[in-house]
Amino acid sequence: MKLAEFNRFDSNYTFLNHGSFGAIPNQVKEKQLEMMELREKNPNKFIQITQYELIEEARRALATFLGSDYEDIIFVENVSKGFSNILRSLTLAPGEALLIYTHTYGAMKDSAQAMVDRSNGSELLNLDLPFPIESPDDVISLFDEMLTNHTNIKIAILDHIAQPGILFPIQELVDVCKSHGVLTVVDGAHAPGHVDLDLEELGADFYIGTLYKWLFGPHGSSFQWVAERYHSIVQPAVTSFGYGSPYPENFRQQGTRDPIPFIVMPTAIDFFESFGGRVRAVSWLTSSPFSGCVLACSECVSG
Numbered sequence: 494m495k496l497a498e499f500n501r502f503d504s505n506y507t508f509l510n511h512g513s514f515g516a517i518p519n520q521v522k523e524k525q526l527e528m529m530e531l532r533e534k535n536p537n538k539f540i541q542i543t544q545y546e547l548i549e550e551a552r553r554a555l556a557t558f559l560g561s562d563y564e565d566i567i568f569v570e571n572v573s574k575g576f577s578n579i580l581r582s583l584t585l586a587p588g589e590a591l592l593i594y595t596h597t598y599g600a601m602k603d604s605a606q607a608m609v610d611r612s613n614g615s616e617l618l619n620l621d622l623p624f625p626i627e628s629p630d631d632v633i634s635l636f637d638e639m640l641t642n643h644t645n646i647k648i649a650i651l652d653h654i655a656q657p658g659i660l661f662p663i664q665e666l667v668d669v670c671k672s673h674g675v676l677t678v679v680d681g682a683h684a685p686g687h688v689d690l691d692l693e694e695l696g697a698d699f700y701i702g703t704l705y706k707w708l709f710g711p712h713g714s715s716f717q718w719v720a721e722r723y724h725s726i727v728q729p730a731v732t733s734f735g736y737g738s739p740y741p742e743n744f745r746q747q748g749t750r751d752p753i754p755f756i757v758m759p760t761a762i763d764f765f766e767s768f769g770g771r772v773r774a775v776s777w778l779t780s781s782p783f784s785g786c787v788l789a790c791s792e793c794v795s796g
């Protein structure tokens with residue numbers, strides 16, 4: 494890893510907790526500053542014209558990196574926002590259920606609870622997963638059993654990588670849900686940069702992930718992927734220009750939100766590729782003295 498790119502930490506501070514909030518390399522920070530200067534030279538032109546050209550370029554780079562069709566993926570500020578967009582676009586009829594499990598992240602548990610609270614007569618079901626988990630097959634069987642016993646489950650929230658450092662067999666879980674006719678909303682917060690992703694191939698219904706963790710993007714950079722078959726129903730949780738237009742056009746102009754974290758993503762992806770990408774990052778992590786504790790520690794410092 495190019496440590497010189499992170500040479501601005503306090504001298505008495507050892508940064509071990511990349512998993513919670515990440516940290517950007519200097520070159521991404523410089524690009525952000527460059528974009529801020531460009532915006533301030535002519536705010537009207539930047540906000541009305543330039544930003545859309547730059548976002549499109551960044552979205553194309555991201556779509557290629559994540560194996561997504563261009564039309565399926567958009568930038569969002571964080572995973573919470575993406576989850577709200579999706580869960581507020583879906584409905585639960587009385588008697589239907591939403592499934593979460595032991596390792597669902599707190600913010601997504603709240604998002605799930607909020608959906609059930611506004612859907613009269615629906616229920617939130619929690620699948621208890623043991624820890625430590627002995628094998629991926631155990632998780633797949635427990636999901637299958639849960640969906641077999643609760644035929645009212647309509648939507649399942651799945652994690653690709655969850656705390657404390659568990660890589661879930663996401664393809665198999667998506668397939669099990671599909672075989673039961675259950676919609677999948679994947680929390681991929683820790684996946685980009687950690688595991689190879691091909692979002693179209695995975696075939697989930699919805700996938701949301703951060704870019705500010707293992708892909709070295711700035712805070713405020715995340716993404717939302719929506720399978721083409723749901724483009725007609727997904728609307729932003731925060732209504733702004735474009736209401737009623739089809740996805741992804743309806744997310745294009747969310748007021749005057751800050752687009753710079755999105756625009757600098759090609760620089761972050763270049764940085765990631767320049768040190769050898771995922772293969773190099775994983776080999777460094779597994780051979781370093783911090784082996785195994787980096788993700789597991791992701792919440793230690795933030796409490």
Ligand SMILES: Cc1ncc(COP(=O)(O)O)c(C=O)c1O
Nearest residue numbers: 512513571572573598655680682
């Ligand atoms: C599993 C999981 N989901 C989501 C998030 C982050 O959500 P947000 O981007 O809304 O802060 C984290 C952060 O550590 C996480 O571990």
